[in-house]
Amino acid sequence: MASSSLSANTTDLREPPAPLSRWRAARKWIAAQEGWVFIFPWVVGFILLDLGPYIFALIISFLNWDVGRPPTYIGLRNYQAAFTDPLVGKSLWNTAYYTLFHVPGSTIIAFAVAGLLNQRVRGMPIWRTMYYIPSVTSGVGMALIWIWLFAPRGALNGMLGWFGIEGPRWLTSTTWAMPALIIMSFWGVGSSMVIFLAGLQGVPQHLYEAAEVDGGGWWAKVRHVTIPMMTPYIFLSLILGVIGSFQVVTQALLMTEGGPDNATLFILLYIWIMGWNAFKMGYAASISWILFAIIFAATIVQFLGARRWVYYEYQEPG
């Protein structure tokens, strides 16, 4: 199964697969409106709990508001300030840096771990649990343990020492604090791993058999069967990874407070600090909208790009 045949399968999602007669089209349209019934709960929730707050956040981004006192309208000054604030730039850069390594890194690791945990090994439920638990362990406790693991004489540098490498001073180094947080994030791949694991169950066995008939080895099967069949899940994991890494706050808050020298000041951490510590709500809101615009653009780009490489089985004509 070559990749060229894959892209042929990915046609536009909204295009109906076959031409229909006018009567059937009308009936189909009516039936399609049934979809509203299904998404109704979400629409209600969106209007009540999301849309209102978003409009509110948009309004306060034009205000100077410290929550307690009556706000004053200041036009675009919050946005102007955000664009000239060196810490906004720095925190965006930090976030991009994290995303660039965290997203591919954790996707690959989650994929590999899922593949490993899909093997026939005795006691597999136990091993799977052990891989999963660290990613759902209480944020504070975990952060404190990791501070210790990253200590100059901590476990990680001890391990590097076996290979004769003198480990850096991770969390207190402006160069290494961010890599440290990225490494730590690889212990949190549990949810991606679970998604992949669920996806791997759905790869039809006959495809592997077919690959075998063609004389394909282990890598050929991964390359030409597993990965193509898993593209929807890989796509999902990438999207979630990007959104997630733009919203990192806990680790940085607990482990470095954004330091040293603002090297781990993530954009969301800066928003939190501005909003809930300095009580500059208008300013925090304006940075939030800038962040929103960036994530949104990144997600749209991913969706557009996805048409080229993601394979959805249901597009195949019956």
Place this chain on the structure above:
Amino acid sequence: MSATTAGMERRRPIVLRAFRWTRRILLYLIVVGGSFVYMYPVFFMLRTSLTKESDLYVVPPIIVPLPPVWENYAIMWQNGPTWSWIKNSLIVVSFSVVAETVTSVSVAYGFARTRFAARDKLFIGVLATMMLPGAVTLIPRWLIFHRLDMIDTLWPLLIPRLFGTAFYIFIMRQFFLTLPRELDDAARIDGASHLQILRKVVIPLSVPAIATIAVFSFMNRWNDFLEPLIYLLRTENLTLAVGLRFFVSRFGTEYHLLMAGAMLLIVPMIFAFFLAQKQFIRGIALTGIKG
């Protein structure tokens, strides 16, 4: 992979056994070794939770506290109304898992399998709710629930779950997109309604994915700190994840107790994950339909 070895069997029967065994041992080593690497931080939390407070500051460090100080767990337990916290957590979690899963599956079906006019524009709305940072929407949401006089009750933690969760909707929609279209087309020809297709065709095929989001829902709600923190106030009304943070204050942290609390939080998640795995595995049998 066993199929690969089967293929080799035909060609190289002599080295087969040795090869097979090496491969198997290697596999076990990687799986087991990796799981210990992953659990390493958790082991250390356990160790800290069993150490006497003043022993935490001894150099060189005490790696294995002997005898383990189980009293830390008793102190942790008695620090607050732990039973009430567990009860509240269970109410929130059990309600959320059911509500979130049911609604998210239904909404995701709407987005993946029906073709109403504004579908794709609305789906952007779903994505948007995942993306806009919660830091600024926190106040308006809080004020809404305050207006409804629901602060310090569990309602603000329960009501939003009825409307589905963008994250799970997204996962389920992506999953539904991978299901062969001809299955519901066939059902449609038989005159089945969308609801019937969802119940009879789509859900049975989606058990692994539904189990996945149910597990996520369980974990996230059980661990959730921020929402209960801002919506619940009185000590007896809190959830476990918030109550066990009482050991952290601006003046200092009681690490041994904090870690004991963290271990208490882990236990139900181990059980939940352990049990839910059966559902992932069930998926194997179902793939036969496609073949």
Place this chain on the structure above:
Amino acid sequence: MGISSNMTRRRMLRIAGGLGVSAAGVAALAACGESEPQIITKEVPVETTVIKEVPVEKIVRETEVREVPVERIVTQEKIVTQQVEVPVERVVTQVVEREKVVEKVVTKEVEVMVEAPMQKAPVRLEFSTDWGSGVRAATHKFMAEQYNKVNPHVTVDILIISGSGGSTAVGYSGILTNLLVAGSGPELMSELWWNADLYNLDLEPHMQREGLTKDDFWWHDGYLVDKDGVTRGVPYGVYVGAMMANLSLVERFGVTIPDKDYSFDELRDLAAQMRDPETNVWGFERQTYSWNQGFAERFASEGAKWYDTATETSTASIATQPGGNSVEAFADWWKLAWEDGVSPNTDEVQATLESPANTSGSNNLFATGLIGMSGFGYNSGGGIKNRIGGRFDFHVFWPYQSPYSGLRGYHNETNNIVVNRAAEERGNAEEAAGLAFFWHGDIMAPYLAEFQPVVPAVKNIWNSPFITEFASGTDNFPDLAAEAEAVGQFRENWVRGTHSHPNWLEWFRLSRAKLTDRALVGGESPYQMMEELDAEGTEALRREV
């Protein structure tokens, strides 16, 4: 009796708990509650329920009622044994304090009846804190119970709100802010100074009613009195920076700890004598925190202000004190690690702290027993003691003197209890303010002094044997505190507080990045860092929005 240093608090409690148990046993045996009514009275909730709706005449009867059920319950032995199972810490405090309290209750009751037929409606107060465990939580519980005993119509609910910890704690103040905006904030809040003029009650008249003046508290002008001169807080506890030494190491190196008048240079020499690279013992813990005998204290003793709110300029490098020199003072700190090598730098600190619990928090390094001398904050004494757990004894002594200005390096601050202005509308302002000052009354102050979650901010408590016997050397504490007050407090100029700059947080992050994260960690030139801080700090302070 004070707690002798070799007797842990836990042991104390156990003994006291034992006393409680035997007292209960005696009561049960005697079965005629006259002699030992203490424990049993607490079990009777009649007090609160009866008062709620009945007028005065019945209150008279209520005092009789109070004795009746005592007898009745004493005969029921089961209840007495249940009493024993209550967590030991609380029973102790009850037993210790009871006798005083009972007297108070009686006199109050008489007053009520004699005075006016004033009908006291039940009042409910909420007090917010982030003290959620151990002795800290027990302190608030004790306060709530005792206040209710003195004012039976008032019930106090303690609202524990967890935060994320650290200087950028987002939980605690954020939640309180939400509550205040919505008009449902608690009546009392510890450590919240946010839009004080809008939300905090003017405490001046209440203070007068309690017979207190501002002069009874330490450092009242800096933190409790707002920019407009209104008193909007009551001190919660005070913080005085001093020094402490590990007595085992002092003995081992045969050094003499100076008493009072010694210079910073002498401190450095002393630290050098206690440095032993072989055993990884360091002479002095140079904390990278800005407080706890960090460089902030040095700056303070040089008379330097971090920034000038009037001119909106960063002024850390300018000493206003004659003879002061804050840049050199900071450079001295820098040299301790990078030239003298008597203080561990950040890497060495982390390397020395080999346990996960050690990674953050003040004085944890000293608690390892590998540090000769360190800064000591009196408000964290209880914590230090728990962490050391009797492994060695320590000695508290005066801070060193600056070679430039001749002043000692103190770091003084108070945190505060504020009363929500909304209490006036709710009609419980009087009780709320009363509770704030109750913290410093005859019941709470000795308790605080004994258990040390904070050091009480009223001056007369400072001679308390509980404080002076806390560790070796603490007996000269009152003198030390008096001098520290003369130096003045410092905090308000650089973090959120009464006189802080609106852009304090931006400025603070910047200063920490320059001084703590770079100069003290990476060994970069302190002079250059200070210069950069001045320039960038001023820019940050002047930034709009």
